[in-house]
Amino acid sequence: MTPETAVVQALNGISFGALLFILAAGLSLIFGMMDVVNLAHGAFYMLGAYITLTVVQRTGQFWLALVLAPLLIGALGLVIEPLLLRRLRGRHLDQVLLTIGVSLVIADLVGLTWGREIRSIPFPAGLDHAITILGGDYPVYRLFVIAFGGLLAVVLAVVHRRTRVGALIRAGVDDAPMLAALGVDIDRLFATTFAVGAALAGLAGVIAAPVFGIYPGMDVDYLIYSLVVVVVGGLGTLSGAVAGSALIGPADTFGKVLVPQFALALIFAVMALVLLLRPTGLLGRIRIAR
Amino acid sequence: MPKSEQGAVRRALSRFALPAAALAVAALLVTFPIWSTPWESSRYATGILRDMLILAILALSLDLLVGSAGMPSLGHAAYFGAGAYAAAIAGQRLGNDDLLLGLGAAILVSALLALVIGTVAVRAAGIFFLMLTLAFAQMVFAIAFQAADITGGSNGLVVFLLVLLLAWRLRSSAYGRALVGLRENERRMRALGYDTTRLKLSAFVVAGAIAGVGGALQAYSIRFVSPNDVGVARSVEAFVSVLIGGVSTLLGPVVGAVVVLFIERVMPSYIAFSETVLGLVFIVFVLAARRGIVGLVRESYARVRA
Numbered sequence: 001m002t003p004e005t006a007v008v009q010a011l012n013g014i015s016f017g018a019l020l021f022i023l024a025a026g027l028s029l030i031f032g033m034m035d036v037v038n039l040a041h042g043a044f045y046m047l048g049a050y051i052t053l054t055v056v057q058r059t060g061q062f063w064l065a066l067v068l069a070p071l072l073i074g075a076l077g078l079v080i081e082p083l084l085l086r087r088l089r090g091r092h093l094d095q096v097l098l099t100i101g102v103s104l105v106i107a108d109l110v111g112l113t114w115g116r117e118i119r120s121i122p123f124p125a126g127l128d129h130a131i132t133i134l135g136g137d138y139p140v141y142r143l144f145v146i147a148f149g150g151l152l153a154v155v156l157a158v159v160h161r162r163t164r165v166g167a168l169i170r171a172g173v174d175d176a177p178m179l180a181a182l183g184v185d186i187d188r189l190f191a192t193t194f195a196v197g198a199a200l201a202g203l204a205g206v207i208a209a210p211v212f213g214i215y216p217g218m219d220v221d222y223l224i225y226s227l228v229v230v231v232v233g234g235l236g237t238l239s240g241a242v243a244g245s246a247l248i249g250p251a252d253t254f255g256k257v258l259v260p261q262f263a264l265a266l267i268f269a270v271m272a273l274v275l276l277l278r279p280t281g282l283l284g285r286i287r288i289a290r
Numbered sequence: 291m292p293k294s295e296q297g298a299v300r301r302a303l304s305r306f307a308l309p310a311a312a313l314a315v316a317a318l319l320v321t322f323p324i325w326s327t328p329w330e331s332s333r334y335a336t337g338i339l340r341d342m343l344i345l346a347i348l349a350l351s352l353d354l355l356v357g358s359a360g361m362p363s364l365g366h367a368a369y370f371g372a373g374a375y376a377a378a379i380a381g382q383r384l385g386n387d388d389l390l391l392g393l394g395a396a397i398l399v400s401a402l403l404a405l406v407i408g409t410v411a412v413r414a415a416g417i418f419f420l421m422l423t424l425a426f427a428q429m430v431f432a433i434a435f436q437a438a439d440i441t442g443g444s445n446g447l448v449v450f451l452l453v454l455l456l457a458w459r460l461r462s463s464a465y466g467r468a469l470v471g472l473r474e475n476e477r478r479m480r481a482l483g484y485d486t487t488r489l490k491l492s493a494f495v496v497a498g499a500i501a502g503v504g505g506a507l508q509a510y511s512i513r514f515v516s517p518n519d520v521g522v523a524r525s526v527e528a529f530v531s532v533l534i535g536g537v538s539t540l541l542g543p544v545v546g547a548v549v550v551l552f553i554e555r556v557m558p559s560y561i562a563f564s565e566t567v568l569g570l571v572f573i574v575f576v577l578a579a580r581r582g583i584v585g586l587v588r589e590s591y592a593r594v595r596a
Contacts, residue, residue: 037417087577093362096417097533097576100364100526104569112563220522224428227421264432268425272410275422279413289413289422 001257004134009257010250011133015142017249018149019208023222024229024241025156026200032173032236033193035092036085039099042223043106044073044198048205049214050114053121062124062210069206070199077198081191089190107219119214141211148207153242160238169193173236225252228267232274234284243282342551343450344508348524349531349543350457351500356529357538358466359493360473361412362420365427366501366528368407369400371434371520373502376400377509392506393449400502401495403430408494412487415476424522431520449507453500458540460496469493470538527554530572536582545583 001009027041038044048069055065080102088094122128123141130137160166171179172189180186204222225248233244251270255263274282279289322339348370355361373396380395381387407430411422460466471479472489480486509515518524527550535546550568557564579586 035417037421084573084577093416093420094576094580096420097362098573100529101569101573101576104526104572105566108563108565108569112566220428224425224522227425231418231421231425262433265429268429271425275410275413288418289410 004136005257007134008136008138009253011138011142011146013250013253014246015145015149015249016212016253017245017247018146019204019212020225020229020249021149021241021245022152022207023201023204023226024233024245025152025238026197026204027226028230028233028236028238028241029169029200030194030197031230033169033176034085034095034190036095036099037227038194038197039096039223040080040103040106041099041197041201041226042219042221043103043110044077044201045205045208045222045226046110046219047073047076047106048202049209049218050110050119050205051202052206052209053114053119053214056121056209060125062121062206065209066203066206070203073202073205074195074199077195078191080198081194082187085194086187086190103219103223107216110219111216116216118216121210121214123210139211145207145211149245153238156238228271230281231288232271232281234281235286235288237283237285240281240283247282338551338555340511341555342548343447344504344511345527345531345551346544346547347450347453347504347507348501348528349535349547350453351497351504352528353532353538353543354457354460354469354497354500355493356532357542358461358469358473359490361490361493362416362529363411363423363494363497363525364420364529365407365423365425365430365522365525366497367520367522367524368427368430369404369498369501370505370508370524370528371430371515371517372403372498373397373400373505374509374515374519375434375505376502377506378515381509387510389506389510392510393503396502396506396509397499400505401499404495404498405491408491408498412490412494424525427520427525428522431517431522434517434520449503453503454540454544456500461540530568532582533580534572534575534582536584536586537580539582539584539588542582542584549583 023041023045026044027038030036030038030041051069051072052062052065055068056062084098084102085095088098123139127141127144130139131143132138158166160169168179168184168189171184172186172193176186176190179189208222229244229248230241231244232247233242234240247270248267252263252267255266259266275289279287281288322336348366351369352363352366355363355366376395376399377392381392384391407423407426411419411426414422468479468484468489471482471484472486472493476486479489505515505519508519531546531550532543533546534549535544536542549571553564553568553571557567561567575582581589
C-alpha cells in the first residue's frame with residue numbers, strides 16, 4: 001500500500017467511522033436509558049435512506065431530506081414506544097424481541113414501497129465535487145460526513161453535559177426508577193428517548209444514502225455494525241460510541257482493502273478481543289461479558 | 291364405569307393421545323409424496339413440507355438454548371449453515387454422497403464452530419448474549435460467501451424423528467434439568483457446585499451440532515447451499531418459530547416452524563406482504579402470548595378439563 005492510498009483509505013475509514021458514530025449514538029442512547037437493545041435500529045436507518053431517495057427524486061433537495069427523514073422516523077419512534085414497548089416495561093428481553101418484529105415489518109414495507117433492488121442518489125449540490133489530496137481526487141462529500149459526525153458528537157456532548165435534558169438523560173441512565181420516584185414523567189422521557197434514538201438512526205440513513213448505498217439488506221448490515229460499535233466502545237455512554245466507531249470504522253475500511261474476504265471477520269476479531277480484555281467495552285460502564 | 295376407572299382411562303388417554311397423534315401425523319407425512327401424487331402441486335407441497343421439517347430441526351435445537359437454558363441465541367443459523375457447507379463440501383471432496391458421512395462432517399464442524407463462538411458468547415447473558423450471537427453469526431455469513439452444491443438424496447423425516455426423540459430425551463435427562471436450573475437461577479446452580487459457564491458452553495455446542503444436522507439435511511435434500519442458509523434471516527426464522535410455537539414445550543418449535551413457513555412460502559401466492567404478517571404475528575405473540583401456540587393449547591385444554 002502506497003502512502004497516498006494509505007491516506008485516502010484512512011480518510012475513508014474515518015468517514016465511515018463518523019457515519020457509524022451517528023448510528024451507534026442512537027442505539028447507545030436508547031440502551032442507556034431503557035435497557036433495550038433496539039434491533040429495529042437498522043430498519044430505521046434503512047427507512048432514512050429510502051425516504052432520502054424519494055425526497056431527492058421528487059424535489060432534488062438533499063437538505064430537505066436531512067430535516068424531514070429524522071423528523072418522520074422520530075415520529076414513528078414516538079408511536080412505537082407507547083404502543084408496543086411500554087406494554088412490556090421491565091421485561092427487557094421481551095422488549096428486544098418485540099423490536100425484531102418491528103424490524104421485519106419495516107424492512108418488508110420498505111421493500112414493497114421502494115422495490116427490492118439497489119438504488120443510488122447523486123452527491124448533494126455543493127458537495128458533489130472532489131478536491132486534490134496527495135495528487136489524487138477525493139470526494140468532498142466524505143469530508144462532509146466526517147465534519148458532520150464530529151459536529152454532532154460535540155453537540156450531543158454539550159447537550160449531555162450542560163442542559164436540563166442532558167441531566168435527565170444522565171439521571172435516567174443511572175437509575176430510571178429513582179427518576180420516576182422523584183416525579184419525572186418517565187413515560188414521556190422514555191418515549192422521547194426512543195424517538196430521538198430512532199431519529200438518529202434515520203439521520204445516519206440520510207447521511208449514508210449518497211455514499212454508502214441504498215439496498216435491501218442494508219438494515220441488517222448496519223444493525224450489525226452498530227451492535228459491534230457499541231459492544232467495542234461500551235454500551236450506554238456517548239464516549240463509548242465515539243471510541244467504538246473510531247476503532248471500527250477504520251478497522252473495517254482497511255480490512256476491506258487488505259484482506260477483502262475477511263474484513264467482517266477482522267472487526268469481529270477486534271470485538272472478541274476487546275470483550276476478552278475489557279468486558280465492559282473500551283469506555284462502557286456495563287459489563288457485557290463476565 | 292366407576293369413577294376411578296374413568297380417571298384411569300382419562301389418564302391413559304392423555305398419556306397416549308399425544309404420542310399417538312404425533313405418530314399418525316408422522317405416518318401421514320412419510321407417505322405424503324405417495325398419496326399426494328394425484329394432486330397437481332404435489333411436488334411443490336412436498337418441498338415445503340421438507341423445508342418445514344428442516345426448519346423444525348433448527349428450531350428444536352434452538353429451543354434447547356432459548357427454552358431449556360434461557361440463552362436467547364439470535365445467530366443459530368451459523369451452525370446450521372456450517373453443517374450444510376460441511377456436508378456439501380465433504381460430499382464433493384470425497385466423491386461420496388453417503389448421508390451418514392455428510393451428517394458426521396456436519397456435526398463435527400458445527401460443534402467446533404459453536405465451541406469457538408460459544409467460548410466468547412456464553413460469557414455474556416441475556417440481551418448481551420443475544421447481541422453477541424447475532425454479531426458472530428454475521429461474521430460466519432461473511433466468510434461463507436461462496437455457494438456449494440451437492441448431489442444425493444435423503445430421507446429427512448427419519449432424521450427429524452430422531453432429533454425429536456433426542457430433544458425429548460434431553461428434556462427429561464439430568465442434563466436437561468440442569469439446563470433448566472440455569473434458566474431459572476444461575477447463581478443457585480453455581481452455589482450448588484455446577485460449573486455454569488461450562489454447562490452453558492456444552493449446551494451451546496450440543497445445540498450447534500443438532501443445528502448442523504438440520505443444515506446437512508438441507509444440503510442433501512435441496513442439493514444446494516448458499517450464504518442465505520447462514521444469514522440473519524434464517525436465524526430469525528428459527529427464533530420466531532420457537533417463540534410462536536412455544537418456548538420449552540418440545541412440540542412448540544415444530545408447530546412454529548410449520549406456521550412460519552406457511553406464512554413465508556404459502557401466503558405469498560395470495561398476498562404481497564407476507565413478511566409483514568410474520569412480523570405482526572410475532573409481535574402479537576411476544577406481547578400477548580409469550581407461551582406460544584402449544585402453551586395456549588395446553589392452557590385451554592387444562593381449562594376445559596378443570
